[in-house]
Amino acid sequence: MTGGLDHTLGVVALGAAVLGASGGMLGSFAVLRRQSLLGDVLAHAALPGLCLGWLVAGRSVVPLMVGALLAGGLAALSVLAVGRFTRLKPDAALGIVLSVFFAGGVVLLSYVQAVGGAGAAGLSAFLFGQAAAMLTGDLQAMAVVGGLAALLVAAFWKEIAAVCFDPPYARALGLPVGLIEALLTLLMAMAIVVGLQMVGVVLMTAMLIAPAVAARMWVTRLWPMVALAAAFGVVSGVSGAVLSTGARGLATGPLVVLVATALAALSLLLAPGRGVVWRLLRDRRLAGQIEGLRVLETLRALAEAHGDADYPAEAGMIAAAHGLPVARQLQRLQSEGLVAPVTHPPEQTPHWVLTPEGRARLDGLGGTR
């Protein structure tokens, strides 16, 4: 390994970490406000802004970022305007604005490449990201924008929380809800600007959504969610960067996105309490418990039919009366002390009685059939 390669990996990994942290932090608010799609619009809308920035100042990170921010802002305003002045539903408004800005961006891109000569070829890297082309100056700009976004979040934390949860109430309290909503949109655009070079306009929205969705599965309060989403973003960024360096030539940005979405998928499946697997297991456990109670009911019905609370019921009779195999349930109920095995001479077959605990469990249900 050469020193140059180390330097590149360092810059790329650091950049990916900054991208992941700001995407996760700021994406949390977008996901909670159900505005993930607006993130997609802002990301795609950045493309014409990048092209105009390039036309004005060439390959220079600050004008590119400013262009992307302005174009994102214009797109956000367009979405608002379409929503207010037409009867289009929000998803249609978002889709239209995204397409128009992205199409404009691609046209501009082809124009810039036609007139801009060899240097302008680099601009198409912003479609899918090109981490390897990142310079130290780019990293510094990303860190400044990401840090500024974090400061804004910290400064306006409680206003942001109130607006995310209950905007009308926040307005009744006197909080400047419109201003905070504008700030949240600006913050989303900042997160996108941070990630454009690494991940590109097409995939950037995943870095807003995936870490936030993953984090929500594990925690139940806002600040841990934001912190964990940022951490998931950093992990995705750094592992994506390392993976792409290890397997030479694989695109960094898409790898980062794949790691982030894998984390989200794992969280959706496995998180305790909310995860799919956890809930399946809980449902199975509950179904087992209910089945057990029904076996107890059958035992009691047999006992009542014989006028003897301690009537020993033969296993085969229980199964016949219950209509299902009961051997496993009886063993489970025995381990809980709700039924007890007894012998009933001269018969050799296993018999069962309800224990006082088993009767108490049934009575606890209010079941007095």
Next chain:
Amino acid sequence: MIQAGLHEPQFALHVEDLTVAYRHAPVLWDIDLDVPPGVMCAVVGPNGAGKSTLLKAALGLVPPVAGHVRVFGLPYAKARQRVGYVPQRSTVDWDFPATALDVVLMGLYGRLGWFRRPGRAERAQAMAALEAVAMADFAARPISDLSGGQQQRVFIARALVQEAELYILDEPMAGVDAVTEAAIVALLKGLRDAGRTVIVVHHDLQTVQKYFDWLVMLNVRVIAQGPVSEVYTPENLRRAFGGRVALVGGQG
């Protein structure tokens, strides 16, 4: 139109000539309304009568086409410290990552001012509000784990912590069980007995006489307003609900 001094300060809520329209269809038409302080007032009317809109207009959440609203003689923006609002429970996403205490603390965000975080004193106030709605044991619970009635009580605690003089509640008894409803009514009556004013959008005509002492009947226009004993009449009910309801209740 902006008056420097107080206008009709003898009323907790004063509404004059208020008209609100969505897409050119008037939702509230020429509303004149006065609620004196210290009453527990129900706002009743059929679906689409503009009950929620009236509350939102009083809170400055929807812009009026015409007319004005005064709270204790002041425009809402100048009186908001004296008003506690309980929106309909269904207007927020209860899967939001927050505990019951987090939500109640939000009631103090308006008073805290920029850059200040809720501290020990604020948490104590929020706990006291949760205590008042018998939800102190649930302070650390995620709101997504609460039942509908518990969520409603958290919402009421969030308004209580504001220590307001006028409480405005939008259907607080919707979708809660009888026990919770009784607890909410007792709490609101306690506020009224302590001299606060309580205005409730209410959907159950049968309990109007039992719960409230002041009544506003609304159907885009104000049909009737005043003490329940004077306003709750078959004639007014017919005018508000279009003859589809018989007079119900009548318990003492």
